[in-house]
Amino acid sequence: MFKFLKKSFSDFTKKLKEDKPKEKKVEKKEEVKEEKKVEEEPKKEEPKVEAPKEEKKPEAKRKKEKFDKIFSDFETSLLENNIAYEVVSLIKEEIKKEIEKDHKKKKKIDEVLKSLIERIFNEVEEVKLNEVLKKKPTVILFVGTNGTGKTTSIAKFANYLKKKDLSCVLAASDTFRAAAIEQLETHASKLKVNVIKHKYGSDAAAVAFDAIEHAKAKNIDVVLIDTAGRQHANADLMDELAKVKRVAKPDLTILTVDMLTGNDAVHQAKMFNEKIGIDGLILSKSDADEKGGALISAVYITKKPVLFLGTGQGYDDFEEFDKDKIMDKLL
Ligand SMILES: Nc1nc2c(ncn2[C@@H]2O[C@H](COP(=O)(O)OP(=O)(O)OP(=O)(O)O)[C@@H](O)[C@H]2O)c(=O)[nH]1
Numbered sequence: 001m002f003k004f005l006k007k008s009f010s011d012f013t014k015k016l017k018e019d020k021p022k023e024k025k026v027e028k029k030e031e032v033k034e035e036k037k038v039e040e041e042p043k044k045e046e047p048k049v050e051a052p053k054e055e056k057k058p059e060a061k062r063k064k065e066k067f068d069k070i071f072s073d074f075e076t077s078l079l080e081n082n083i084a085y086e087v088v089s090l091i092k093e094e095i096k097k098e099i100e101k102d103h104k105k106k107k108k109i110d111e112v113l114k115s116l117i118e119r120i121f122n123e124v125e126e127v128k129l130n131e132v133l134k135k136k137p138t139v140i141l142f143v144g145t146n147g148t149g150k151t152t153s154i155a156k157f158a159n160y161l162k163k164k165d166l167s168c169v170l171a172a173s174d175t176f177r178a179a180a181i182e183q184l185e186t187h188a189s190k191l192k193v194n195v196i197k198h199k200y201g202s203d204a205a206a207v208a209f210d211a212i213e214h215a216k217a218k219n220i221d222v223v224l225i226d227t228a229g230r231q232h233a234n235a236d237l238m239d240e241l242a243k244v245k246r247v248a249k250p251d252l253t254i255l256t257v258d259m260l261t262g263n264d265a266v267h268q269a270k271m272f273n274e275k276i277g278i279d280g281l282i283l284s285k286s287d288a289d290e291k292g293g294a295l296i297s298a299v300y301i302t303k304k305p306v307l308f309l310g311t312g313q314g315y316d317d318f319e320e321f322d323k324d325k326i327m328d329k330l331l
């Protein structure tokens with residue numbers, strides 16, 4: 001998943017390392033020069049003492065220019081790998097701070113990157129899924145832009161619950177898109193779970209309400225609510241979604257984002273979080289994304305945790321997010 005981002009990190013650290021020995025040599029030469037001057041001309045006039053200062057200036061300038069060039073290449077490759085601008089600025093700040101530190105205290109750049117990304121993953125509101133699932137029924141609302149994998153993720157989630165011996169019912173609250181109800185029913189029949197549905201064009205919130213009542217009556221553990229895909233810019237559909245949320249009072253609202261849409265995925269995460277309010281993310285199609293930046297950026301921008309990664313089209317292609325596993329893949 002992080003093939004290109006990993007390469008971008010390692011190219012950057014390599015280039016910075018390549019730059020180091022030269023600096024050291026120059027510094028040594030200067031030290032030698034200074035020592036010689038002290039030995040050879042102990043009593044001579046002072047103006048010469050100022051000379052090394054003038055030599056140091058261009059060297060510092062050269063170093064700065066070189067760093068700026070290395071960093072600007074790095075910046076470009078981070079943006080190309082779907083790292084959001086805000087995260088790029090943060091990385092730049094941290095690395096500059098580290099480079100300016102006194103030599104002995106300096107960490108390796110890959111350690112700086114690693115701890116920064118770990119910090120991004122740690123600075124999220126925690127969701128303890130096992131705790132949430134103890135409530136009966138637990139209501140989970142799935143939201144997101146068209147085609148990002150909501151319905152598929154619901155089917156995968158139902159399969160995940162089955163493995164935990166938890167029962168579920170699906171609410172066909174996508175009453176908007178043609179064939180959306182049949183698509184959910186096909187998954188449900190394969191997974192042997194029930195679907196609560198109304199007619200196309202009916203009130204999505206009413207479907208969710210009925211599914212919750214059904215779960216209460218039948219002692220079902222979890223209600224998974226499918227909703228119509230919508231662009232965050234579509235005010236009517238966003239209002240409808242807000243109504244579903246008000247009526248269903250979900251214990252969790254999960255946003256699915258498609259990793260392949262890169263920076264747009266990050267933008268969607270920001271907008272849905274602001275307009276609807278989300279508790280966690282599912283990043284779908286991670287199997288097809290070689291970049292990975294959307295994941296780090298969406299977490300940083302929303303401060304919400306990734307709960308699952310979609311890793312394919314099968315029901316088992318659904319990985320619980322494991323920060324350590326991701327860190328190992330990345331650096
Ligand atoms: N490779 C891959 N494909 C996925 C993944 N998740 C979903 N898909 C595919 O993405 C397409 C869209 O998935 P849906 O689940 O229908 O998306 P949706 O968000 O419900 O779409 P709308 O209802 O139209 O808004 C389908 O062809 C899925 O098989 C994933 O993790 N990996």
Ligand SMILES: [Mg+2]
Pocket residue numbers: 150151152174180226227229
């Ligand atoms: Mg759908």
